[in-house]
Amino acid sequence: MASRPIKFYQVGSHAAGNRLLDPELSSVQADPNRSNSITKGHRACQGCGEALGARYALDAAMRATSGQLIAANATGCLEVFSTPYPESSWQMPWLHSLFANAPSVATGIAAALKVKGRSDVRVIGQGGDGGTVDIGMACLSGMFERNDDVLYICYDNEAYMNTGVQRSGSTPPAARTMTTQAVGAEPGNVFGQGKDMARIAMAHDIPYVATATIADLRDVEAKVERAMELHGARYLHILVTCPLGWSCAAADSIKVARLAKETGLFPVFEAELGHVSAVSKIRRRRPVEEYLKLQGRYSHLFKPNRREDVLAHIQAIADRNIERYGLL
């Protein structure tokens, strides 16, 4: 596990606090001199998990590289809310080209830096799940197989949120989106579809693959830090809550992300060279229902009739993840 063995919780309670922590080990965000790569004034929604994830990930990468960092951004929410002309929230060199090509643009940046002898400057590519697992997957796979020196971060909010909540290859089964509506005999997204991008990344045998959620931001920082210690193609897949698309309370953004992990629906792990090297164990196992109930995109599973069959099917997916990764 990349993260240091720091206990943020007192045993047996949920009280947060680490007053006794060595300042050297404190988080990047706790540092008043952090880079604020994506700074105030952007136009993300309340409770946006992507803005939060990007802030932690990029500031951690900036610290790891002493500020020598360039980002290529795919089209999507992160791009739109951060750069309405002529304003920009980016306090780092940042390029937006197209929806599908952020991994290739990042490759080009890395190639240029190599030619210029700037081995001190590192490259991040980033995008949402649509730009990563769907339209951008060919470019991403090419970047992986060539082992280009890029850390690619996918902020996964499980649908095309920027265009108004349509299904992506990352949308989970039964979830309601505008193109998988809660109508018909099997409301919401169908079962048996979708891509597990982290495992696809692992199949390229790249140096580093990791997943994380915005419920454990120290873990996000640690994984970015670990990724920046390595060279070659690296992939970080962060589950980010979208209160708008998931129909959950903005105040529940972190809670929902935590439940995604604690139910087993979103396994949090690291893999090096194609092998799982560490998993984040489930701290308090929760039934999937607790996670689903907080989100309007699953409300059709509870009313007008409770869909025991669908709930059981989703629980089985969580159970399979727990078994596959040894999450307990």
Add this chain to the structure above:
Amino acid sequence: MLEQLEGSRAVARAVALCRPEVIPAYPISPQTHIVEALSAMVKAEEIAPCEFVNVESEYAAMSVAIGASATGARTYTATASQGLLYMAEALYNASGLGLPIVMTVANRAIGAPINIWNDHSDSMSQRDSGWLQLYVESNQEAVDTHLLAFRLAEELSLPVMVCMDGFILTHAYERIDLPSQEQVDEFLPAYEPRQVLDPDEPVTIGAMVGPEAFTEVKYLAHVKQLQALETIPELSGELGDVLGRQQDGLLRGYRCEEAETIVVALGSVLGTIEDAVDELRDRGVKVGAVGVKAFRPFPLAAVREALAGAARVVVIEKALALGVGGILSENVQTALPHGAARVHTVIAGLGGRPITTASLVGLLEDAFEERLEQMSFLDLNVELVERELERTRATRRSGPPAENMLRDIGTVAAGPV
């Protein structure tokens, strides 16, 4: 130094002399020999420092080029046909961001039906992409024009396409006078980007622009393209001085003195047109030719001047705007004052159909005798078309038309009749 070289290899050597720093490449005929040669030169460190990136698509090739160029590297790639279409979205992005990427387009037809041979459908389809487009007549011109292209691109901070006819030029062995490294270095200074991704001076590139400024951004892009109408002749003159051979600027006239009829075209077909002009001039016919080198930006004033004395203009086009007709001729019409000359559009050489001197002479004779329609297809097999039309009239399920016509003309391996 004089060498006997394949066109593609000559272009690769010229590009190498320009000291490219990043070359993303994806194979497609008839462009492949260019990037094959470059990959070998990079691997052998004959071009250094340089990164040759084998990408997974043309879309990725142009995207890698965008990233590299925005990071201040001199960037080159080559493509053709379907490949150019596959990178279309990234082409507009590269020009919109003002990135001086140079790309060779080995002109080839677009399917369906799939066809690997030469015409100008591919680059013509991207004429409004914001890239400058320079068409070359010969391999020597291709070599020289690549030097011009890098300098032009970097002066204006705009991407440049060098369009050379696939196979006809790319695969032809000709005597080439390759410039020396000293000559190229004299003409082409190191690349100084106008905008660069640099952690020491962080900038945001590619922000979202709404209605409040989009028109102005596009207006400036247009004005910047038009600047090339001055820059191309200036740089061509400078290049000519360095290389010691005359360079065409925006266009080139051939035996246009007192010409009543002028043939206008792009690319390698000009050689054949010049032969036809010679033949007719020998008979005392007042005919000339104009080869347009800079198609984007389109040199309206230069074309107007070159065609000023002509009563008849015959535009030979290796591309077809379905549903309208000509593309080059439409641009020529825009250049001419109303009623200045009769403009004929002749669609020729599609999908590699040879354009012969005999056909051109016949065509021009038709024109002189007022038998040439406003728009026509050179050497069209009317009988073949009629047979297929008859088939579609007779049978609802008449089958795929391309395959039907191949069977009609007895093409080998066209399948069962």
